Amino acid sequence: MDDLNLAMRDRYRNNFLQEVEANVEEGEWAKMCMQCGVCSGSCPFGPHWDHPPQEIFMMIRANKREEVLSSTSMWLCTSCYNCIVRCPREIPITHIMHGLASYAQRLGLAPKEQPTRKFGLMFWDNIEKNGRVNESILGIKLYFMNGFKEGVKTAYKMAPVGWNMLRTKRFNPFALIPFLHKRCKKRSDIQAILRKAQQIENARTVRFGTAGG
Amino acid sequence: MTDVVATNQTILVVGGGISGMTAALEAAECGKDVVLVEKNAALGGRVSQLYRYFPKLCHPTCGLEINLRRLKAQRRVHLLTSAEVIGVTGTSGDYTATVRIRPRYVNDKCTACGECAKVVQAQFPDEFNYGLSQRKGAYLPFNMAYPQRYVLDPAIIGTEDAERAKAACRYDAIDLDMQEETMAVKAGAIVWATGWSPYDAAKIQPYGYDRYPNVITSVEFERMMDPFGPTGGKLLRPSDGKEAKDVAFIQCAGSRDRNHLAHCSRICCMASLKQSTYVGEQFADQGRATIYYIDIRAIDRFEDFYTKVKESSTVDFVKSKVASITEDKATGDPILHGVDTEGYHRYSNRHDLVVLAIGMEPSVPKDVLPVDVLVNRNGFIEMDETNGGIFAAGCASDALDVNRSVQNATASALRAIQIINRTAAAVPDSAGVEAKHALAAEG
Numbered sequence: 291m292d293d294l295n296l297a298m299r300d301r302y303r304n305n306f307l308q309e310v311e312a313n314v315e316e317g318e319w320a321k322m323c324m325q326c327g328v329c330s331g332s333c334p335f336g337p338h339w340d341h342p343p344q345e346i347f348m349m350i351r352a353n354k355r356e357e358v359l360s361s362t363s364m365w366l367c368t369s370c371y372n373c374i375v376r377c378p379r380e381i382p383i384t385h386i387m388h389g390l391a392s393y394a395q396r397l398g399l400a401p402k403e404q405p406t407r408k409f410g411l412m413f414w415d416n417i418e419k420n421g422r423v424n425e426s427i428l429g430i431k432l433y434f435m436n437g438f439k440e441g442v443k444t445a446y447k448m449a450p451v452g453w454n455m456l457r458t459k460r461f462n463p464f465a466l467i468p469f470l471h472k473r474c475k476k477r478s479d480i481q482a483i484l485r486k487a488q489q490i491e492n493a494r495t496v497r498f499g500t501a502g503g
Numbered sequence: 504m505t506d507v508v509a510t511n512q513t514i515l516v517v518g519g520g521i522s523g524m525t526a527a528l529e530a531a532e533c534g535k536d537v538v539l540v541e542k543n544a545a546l547g548g549r550v551s552q553l554y555r556y557f558p559k560l561c562h563p564t565c566g567l568e569i570n571l572r573r574l575k576a577q578r579r580v581h582l583l584t585s586a587e588v589i590g591v592t593g594t595s596g597d598y599t600a601t602v603r604i605r606p607r608y609v610n611d612k613c614t615a616c617g618e619c620a621k622v623v624q625a626q627f628p629d630e631f632n633y634g635l636s637q638r639k640g641a642y643l644p645f646n647m648a649y650p651q652r653y654v655l656d657p658a659i660i661g662t663e664d665a666e667r668a669k670a671a672c673r674y675d676a677i678d679l680d681m682q683e684e685t686m687a688v689k690a691g692a693i694v695w696a697t698g699w700s701p702y703d704a705a706k707i708q709p710y711g712y713d714r715y716p717n718v719i720t721s722v723e724f725e726r727m728m729d730p731f732g733p734t735g736g737k738l739l740r741p742s743d744g745k746e747a748k749d750v751a752f753i754q755c756a757g758s759r760d761r762n763h764l765a766h767c768s769r770i771c772c773m774a775s776l777k778q779s780t781y782v783g784e785q786f787a788d789q790g791r792a793t794i795y796y797i798d799i800r801a802i803d804r805f806e807d808f809y810t811k812v813k814e815s816s817t818v819d820f821v822k823s824k825v826a827s828i829t830e831d832k833a834t835g836d837p838i839l840h841g842v843d844t845e846g847y848h849r850y851s852n853r854h855d856l857v858v859l860a861i862g863m864e865p866s867v868p869k870d871v872l873p874v875d876v877l878v879n880r881n882g883f884i885e886m887d888e889t890n891g892g893i894f895a896a897g898c899a900s901d902a903l904d905v906n907r908s909v910q911n912a913t914a915s916a917l918r919a920i921q922i923i924n925r926t927a928a929a930v931p932d933s934a935g936v937e938a939k940h941a942l943a944a945e946g
Contacts, residue, residue, distance in 0.1 A: 324797060325844045326755075326823070326824035326844070327826070327841055327844050328825075328841070330826070330842035330849075331824075332826040332827065336842065341847075344847070345847050375762075378824070380762070
């Protein structure tokens with residue numbers, strides 16, 4: 291391409307599209323969307339999205355940075371892969387949705403009360419502390435995610451299931467007691483690995499100005 | 504049948520559809536000897552299965568008639584039907600093709616009286632109607648078939664049906680002892696015009712072509728309009744025979760899709776615009792056509808046609824690739840699900856019938872192609888020097904409409920003629936000397 295073409299191309303690739311290409315997992319695919327709408331029509335959660343994937347791609351290209359990153363939409367993705375399977379351009383839509391969500395989280399723009407986000411943070415916290423997932427603690431925390439009263443109600447509702455799990459040795463009540471539950475050996479090593487990964491990710495992140503700019 | 508005299512001055516044309524017929528006739532009318540090989544029992548190919556052409560909406564039977572007249576008047580074209588090229592050896596200017604000829608079991612005494620078909624009982628899905636109707640075990644491929652001779656289905660040979668057919672024939676035209684033949688055909692140049700096939704719609708899983716009777720392809724819809732076709736020229740739903748007054752067309756069914764055909768099949772936009780007028784032709788204001796599309800690809804005079812269709816009050820356009828189709832069990836109505844691109848509205852639209860504007864793929868897949876030529880990633884034959892004296896014509900070279908296929912075939916005939924002339928100039932036999940003189944005279 292000659293210089294004029296390159297210059298025109300850069301004008302069309304606005305800041306936010308470039309930011310997505312640089313910082314979001316599989317983000318370089320965003321410009322490949324041809325707006326056919328098959329992803330949106332194939333999504334089982336489609337009716338609940340503020341902006342279906344097809345619209346998210348268009349919003350990225352229209353430089354709508356705040357609207358995209360603060361949207362709850364991509365947090366609804368359940369990784370069913372219907373969209374990827376059907377996309378005529380083989381765009382890895384599922385991965386991009388997760389990439390956008392996690393990028394929004396890193397920037398602190400993700401919607402605070404979104405339940406998937408809250409659960410994700412809990413899961414991460416759990417794994418970081420123990421070096422492995424303690425499902426008992428994670429489960430109890432999930433019950434109490436929306437306050438104490440809700441938690442007691444849920445726990446009461448789930449008691450028969452818990453009892454059956456206890457009987458069939460699928461649930462160990464001692465795992466709920468701090469210092470008794472199993473953690474992985476040398477979890478400080480795992481924490482070091484995670485810190486290093488974070489460092490690498492931070493170093494790779496390209497800084498962009500805020501919206502419009 | 505084996506009395507074909509072919510030399511390195513002969514042009515071999517493979518495929519007797521509109522492209523192959525055009526290439527053969529153009530070359531023959533330039534004074535070249537041509538052997539035209541057609542896989543089916545009659546000439547005409549996919550064009551003979553069309554009801555109307557776009558954008559003029561005239562009937563292809565008319566153009567076919569003109570070409571058949573040219574062919575009947577042309578002594579330089581030697582036609583082989585029910586014949587396939589199974590191998591090619593040699594180089595530009597000196598090819599030898601192996602041609603396998605299937606037995607037709609009917610010789611040239613046949614007058615197409617049809618007495619044999621009356622007595623034969625076995626029935627088979629009619630290929631000409633894409634299996635939408637049945638034909639007898641003794642049949643004329645279609646009304647305009649050339650040669651105008653009946654064929655016996657190989658499945659009835661050795662049965663009582665075959666004997667009945669033989670007994671019914673008053674012209675001694677049925678020869679049940681006919682055997683498959685293989686012959687070698689020499690040629691200086693080859694025009695490869697093997698055409699296209701509709702993409703297998705069942706592979707587009709979310710559209711349910713294999714599950715829902717009221718989801719059909721554009722080529723099947725085309726057959727419905729033929730007055731001699733499977734529905735007698737009426738647009739009827741396969742499930743219950745109800746008139747299909749509300750028809751949905753889904754564009755890019757298999758095309759522009761990396762899961763299916765990566766290329767744009769080029770004809771489908773215009774085909775659906777054309778077919779939307781069939782709904783109007785049949786039901787006037789009562790008919791309704793809805794075209795679901797990614798973008799409409801219609802340029803120049805095609806765009807005028809698009810503009811005209813868009814103005815019609817009975818044709819709607821929805822900018823959306825349909826995500827999936829479900830069926831209402833009670834009525835058999837297909838329901839189309841998706842999200843449109845102009846406003847991101849979610850829809851679930853019920854129609855009487857869905858027509859998939861099915862994509863075009865080369866009819867001879869790359870791995871079974873009996874010639875050594877350069878094939879692109881979509882399976883079409885590239886124009887390339889390494890192909891020597893082999894030239895693709897029509898849909899063997901790309902997804903083309905009839906108009907562009909004919910232009911393309913004429914160009915390929917010209918390239919083949921150049922090879923023949925060069926060969927003639929290089930070899931000083933009588934034909935060569937003649938050609939040399941001709942060239943000299945032209946300066």
